[in-house]
Amino acid sequence: MVRFRDLNSRVLPMIATAIGAFAPHAAQAADCEGLTALDLPNVEIRSASPVAPGTFSEPSRGGRPGDSHDNVPAFCRVAGIASPEAGSRIGFEVWLPAPDAWSQRLHMIGNGGYGSNLYWAQLVARVQRGDVAVATDTGHSGSSLTFGIDNPVAIVDWGNRAAHASVVAAKGVVKAYYGRPQRWSYFSGSSTGGHQALMLAQRHPEDFDGIIAGAPGNNRTALNFQFMWNFLSNHRRGDNSTQIVPNRKLPMIRRAVVAACDADDGVIDGVITEPLKCGFDVGALACPGAETANCLTAEQVATMRAIYRGPRNARTGEQLYPGLTLGSEGMGGDEANPGWADFWANPDKPDEPQRADFFRYWVFKDANWNWWNFDWDKDVDTVQRVIAPVVNATDPDISAFRARGGKLIMFMGWDDPVGSSVEAINYYDSVVARGQGADEAARLADTQSFARLYMIPGMGHTAGGPGATHVSTATRDSAPPVEDARHDMGLALYDWVERGTAPEALIGTHFSSGTGATGTVQFQRPICVYPKVARYAGGDPNSAESFRCEPATRR
Secondary structure, eight states: OOOOOOOTTSOOOOOOOOOOSOOOOGGGHHHHHGGGGOOBTTEEEEEEEEEOSEEEEOOOBTTBOOOEEEEEOOEEEEEEEEOSSTTOOEEEEEEEEOGGGOOSEEEEEOOOTTOOOOOHHHHHHHHHTTOEEEEEOTTSSSSOGGGGTTOHHHHHIIIIIHHHHHHHHHHHHHHHHHSSOOSEEEEEEETHHHHHHHHHHHHOTTSOSEEEEESOOOSHHHHHHHHHHHHHHTSOTTOOSOOSSOGGGHHHHHHHHHHHHGGGGSSOSSOOSOTTTOOOOGGGGBOSSSOOTTSBOHHHHHHHHHHHHOOBOTTTOOBSSOOOOTTOSSOTTOTTSOGGGGTSSOSSSTTSOTTHHIIIIIISOOTTOOGGGOOTTHHHHHHHHHTHHHHOOOOOOOHHHHHTTOEEEEEEETTOSSSOHHHHHHHHHHHHHTSSSSSHHHHHHHHHTTEEEEEETTOOSSSOSSSSOBSOOTTSOOOOSSOSTTTOHHHHHHHHHHHOOOOOOEEEEEEEEOOGGGSEEEEEEEEOBTTEEEEEOSSOTTSGGGEEEEEOOOO
16 A cells, blocks of 8 residues: 655645736736746746736636636736655646735635636635735646545645645745735635645644635545445445435425524524524424325435434444534525535436545545445544545644734534534634633633634535625635625734734625625624624614624524
């Protein structure tokens, strides 16, 4: 078996992305283009091109034209490769605003899934604010996990090294271009980007002053246990094609959950504020006789209970990962987004579990590996031994990040159908447990001096959903109606790092149409600092001012 090596202490390489559709901007040409001669350790600058102000067109994907973005200021676009060792090629881009427009910030954007794609809209948004924008391809091209076949270096790059190597290189580019280093460095990401965010706080605390970790897939091995558990729970042994609970029943189940628990916060709005308080039992949907579209058979009830319960060790009963929360089944209010249906099987290969290739190629290295033969005791130990040290970001000790003045904002949607919302709480609580203080309240207050968690009702995976989810969360388009630190999580982080103003309740928005300053606001809610939740106090139920942040209730 090929062994993984811990290569975190070295700097990395990168694969340059194709330079997109911008005309040269003559005023910057000499300074920008000269960056190709920059000599940085283990880094090759592949291109450096001045970009004129105007419209930016994203590169095409799969033969489909990319989106266009207007009102983009002039910037210098640099692409490079970081190579900490043979076989490591970590592609990165650095977008540098004009010197007279620079905010003195560097802001890196995280990735999604196992893919190499960059979030172009977020890079544009950063340079529009005057920030240096940075992104990485995580060391490979494409979204298939096959890049890790017999390639432990590439898995290390994706798992814990690419973001670090990229920002080290980017800081060298910044200093060369502006003649001075950035004053503040930020990272924001969700899903895999949230995983990267926590990995950086844990293993590379010197890289960033402020970090946003959204919907983090940081307990990667256990997250993939959950995907497999949910698939096996929803199929009869050996039958990979026939679902026990068909996708079409998920919205019906969610409607029943919402009907039972929506009013717990004092207002009926289609959103469950406290899923852990919700006492709904899916057995209430059991068919009294023949199966219909609006009830569940005994087998379907058992399947749903297994998924809510989450994966367990077959011998010890140990909880390997929390179950998915009530309300995450299918996105009520947005049922075009089918919730679990997108994630309890591989959408490209619906007859196998989501992320089966993680186990097939990265752990067992067997193209014929069969998930039905997975031993939920011995094989769990094998997975944790082989791959967890490379890809899991579960260490609660982020004291070095705190000691250097770092600030961390975590967020998670309560309706997330990908990772369990409870896992984000579990990680944050593990950080709190290391805090200073004689009791839990004191340790919580101590932790909140540098790290805060926001649990967002009605939010799906990283963004979207029936709740007041637009609060400018990390790497998804979730523009609020007002750009200030109360409505925009990124600006709240800037204020915390640069002015020492810790964020309190943010204001989330749900739009009936559009987004941002031109969108039509349907309702707003306070997004409370965990462990508080928003409860209705009277007045206009569509106004955030009608709610108060109060201690959560647990069943």
